[in-house]
Amino acid sequence: MEIKTAKLLDGKALAAKIHQELAAMIAQLQPKIGRPPGLAVLMVGDNPASAAYVSNKEKACTKVGIASFGKHFPAATTLTELEEVISELNQDQRVDGILVQLPLPNHLDSIALLHQIAPDKDADGLHPVNLGRLARGESGLRSCTPAGVMRLLEEYKIPLVGKQAVVVGRSILVGKPMALMLLEANATVTIAHSRSHDLKSITQNADILIAAAGIPGLITAEMVKPGAVVVDVGINRVTDSNGKSRLVGDIDFQSTAKVAEYITPVPGGIGPMTVAMLLQNTVSSYLRATGN
Numbered sequence: 001m002e003i004k005t006a007k008l009l010d011g012k013a014l015a016a017k018i019h020q021e022l023a024a025m026i027a028q029l030q031p032k033i034g035r036p037p038g039l040a041v042l043m044v045g046d047n048p049a050s051a052a053y054v055s056n057k058e059k060a061c062t063k064v065g066i067a068s069f070g071k072h073f074p075a076a077t078t079l080t081e082l083e084e085v086i087s088e089l090n091q092d093q094r095v096d097g098i099l100v101q102l103p104l105p106n107h108l109d110s111i112a113l114l115h116q117i118a119p120d121k122d123a124d125g126l127h128p129v130n131l132g133r134l135a136r137g138e139s140g141l142r143s144c145t146p147a148g149v150m151r152l153l154e155e156y157k158i159p160l161v162g163k164q165a166v167v168v169g170r171s172i173l174v175g176k177p178m179a180l181m182l183l184e185a186n187a188t189v190t191i192a193h194s195r196s197h198d199l200k201s202i203t204q205n206a207d208i209l210i211a212a213a214g215i216p217g218l219i220t221a222e223m224v225k226p227g228a229v230v231v232d233v234g235i236n237r238v239t240d241s242n243g244k245s246r247l248v249g250d251i252d253f254q255s256t257a258k259v260a261e262y263i264t265p266v267p268g269g270i271g272p273m274t275v276a277m278l279l280q281n282t283v284s285s286y287l288r289a290t291g292n
């Protein structure tokens with residue numbers, strides 16, 4: 001019997017296409033507007049994973065022509081100091097987007113800081129005003145990771161209307177806004193999480209399965225309906241038996257690729273889409289701020 005294998009949802013390729021489109025748009029607008037779009041990335045402390053992500057985001061900005069204003073603060077920086085920096089960036093005409101890299105050191109309240117960002121400069125789409133706009137179906141800056149998932153599904157013309165979508169994970173960064181976006185697209189949405197009984201019986205119903213729990217290998221082939229579209233939001237760094245570090249998602253790719261119709265790889269799936277949506281949000285704020 002022929003062994004089938006799922007088609008890839010290639011986030012890396014789509015992200016590259018979005019970068020090119022943004023670069024072309026910026027190249028055209030910048031002479032007219034007189035300045036490039038600007039993104040400020042705030043990083044506190046020296047979590048090595050965060051440092052790597054921040055440097056990726058800055059490189060992506062440079063590539064498309066967004067000015068990046070990176071600010072790095074020592075781990076001991078106070079909430080008040082950071083709130084002052086954000087207030088200044090809120091007023092700064094060169095800055096269209098502000099992002100506070102998460103997680104923050106334990107003594108800092110990330111929710112309080114996110115509140116301080118002007119909602120129209122909230123490139124991450126995590127300010128309560130933007131989450132509220134999403135909940136109400138109003139336009140606004142959308143959270144980057146779930147927006148990246150939606151954009152990738154759209155690119156591959158995956159039908160969502162009336163479909164059973166299951167989101168595994170309920171974080172404010174991914175799971176909750178993901179469920180709202182799928183609902184906005186008229187899917188029938190179920191949210192499963194660490195306290196759900198019998199996860200398998202829930203995921204087996206999914207036409208569209210989104211894994212965003214942050215648990216390596218949580219989803220295996222037996223949990224997936226044949227022909228499902230499977231999206232892996234997990235980014236987990238693990239050490240394999242040879243002592244080498246590598247990136248894996250929440251989905252056991254090998255087994256799941258044999259039953260799914262479409263699957264996202266890790267790396268090369270939703271990670272690059274998240275960065276593309278961050279740049280896109282920055283450019284939409286730039287257009288809005290400059291009346292274009």
Ligand SMILES: Nc1nc(=O)c2c([nH]1)NC[C@@H]1CN(c3ccc(C(=O)N[C@@H](CCC(=O)O)C(=O)O)cc3)C=[N+]21
Pocket residue numbers: 052053056099100101102103124144145235247266267268269270271272273274275
């Ligand atoms: N305020 C805030 N906003 C975020 O969006 C945010 C954050 N904080 N903190 C950390 C997480 C994580 N995150 C990733 C983005 C891109 C990749 C990415 O591009 N990954 C590549 C591989 C990168 C590698 O090889 O290490 C890929 O999946 O192909 C990964 C992870 C954004 N986050």
